[in-house]
Amino acid sequence: MKIAPSILNADYLNLGKAIKTVEQAGADLLHIDIMDGHFVPNLSFSSALVKAAKEITTLPLDVHLMVANPASCIEDFAQNGADTLLVHAETDPHLYRVIQQIQALHVQAGIVINPGTPLSAISEYLPIVDQVLVMTVNPGFGGQHFLKNTLTKVQSLAQLRNEHNWHYNIEVDGGINEQTAPLAQQAGADIAVAGSYLFSSTEIASRIQLLKTCGTAQ
Numbered sequence: 455m456k457i458a459p460s461i462l463n464a465d466y467l468n469l470g471k472a473i474k475t476v477e478q479a480g481a482d483l484l485h486i487d488i489m490d491g492h493f494v495p496n497l498s499f500s501s502a503l504v505k506a507a508k509e510i511t512t513l514p515l516d517v518h519l520m521v522a523n524p525a526s527c528i529e530d531f532a533q534n535g536a537d538t539l540l541v542h543a544e545t546d547p548h549l550y551r552v553i554q555q556i557q558a559l560h561v562q563a564g565i566v567i568n569p570g571t572p573l574s575a576i577s578e579y580l581p582i583v584d585q586v587l588v589m590t591v592n593p594g595f596g597g598q599h600f601l602k603n604t605l606t607k608v609q610s611l612a613q614l615r616n617e618h619n620w621h622y623n624i625e626v627d628g629g630i631n632e633q634t635a636p637l638a639q640q641a642g643a644d645i646a647v648a649g650s651y652l653f654s655s656t657e658i659a660s661r662i663q664l665l666k667t668c669g670t671a672q
């Protein structure tokens with residue numbers, strides 16, 4: 455399973471150092487959480503942080519837009535270096551168009567579902583998206599407990615992809631640690647986002663390696 459460290463819980467006074475640390479430790483992507491204070495109660499980063507990260511890392515930038523009106527900012531994030539733009543299914547009735555707009559900017563397009571959103575809400579997007587992010591916590595904050603019931607959606611996504619030969623990556627986000635990563639991998643996740651589990655530790659490199667392998671070791 456690929457690991458995407460989320461810098462939401464990193465030391466903000468040393469973000470560049472945190473990004474270099476996870477890159478050198480074998481992270482596969484860098485996950486950047488964008489929060490607008492409307493779709494989720496919290497505020498976090500802007501496209502300026504995406505631009506700054508792009509200048510210091512070759513890791514693909516996996517940008518999670520927790521914003522009420524994603525269409526209004528996709529061009530900005532694309533221009534500033536996002537490699538994948540993830541938009542929430544709960545935000546906009548015209549997401550099919552938003553996904554096409556993201557792909558027209560030569561950026562990978564992902565759809566995100568909250569724990570309370572059924573898979574049926576995104577069924578029409580599955581043939582065209584590059585990534586599906588299943589939230590394994592309610593969005594907005596790091597450090598929450600993994601919601602195990604969300605794994606049935608991961609299993610169904612893996613099965614549907616197989617049956618229809620669709621191409622999306624399956625990503626999980628929230629509450630990932632050495633106990634929950636194997637569950638996500640066994641359900642069919644390809645990428646796990648991990649925040650506080652990594653950044654609360656001084657052993658970031660060994661934790662990234664543990665997350666990468668703990669599912670296969672079982």
Ligand SMILES: O=C(CO)[C@@H](O)[C@H](O)COP(=O)(O)O
Nearest residue numbers: 593594596597628629649650
């Ligand atoms: O999108 C979010 C939270 O909304 C996540 O990316 C968190 O940043 C993950 O943090 P942990 O649950 O791993 O601490």
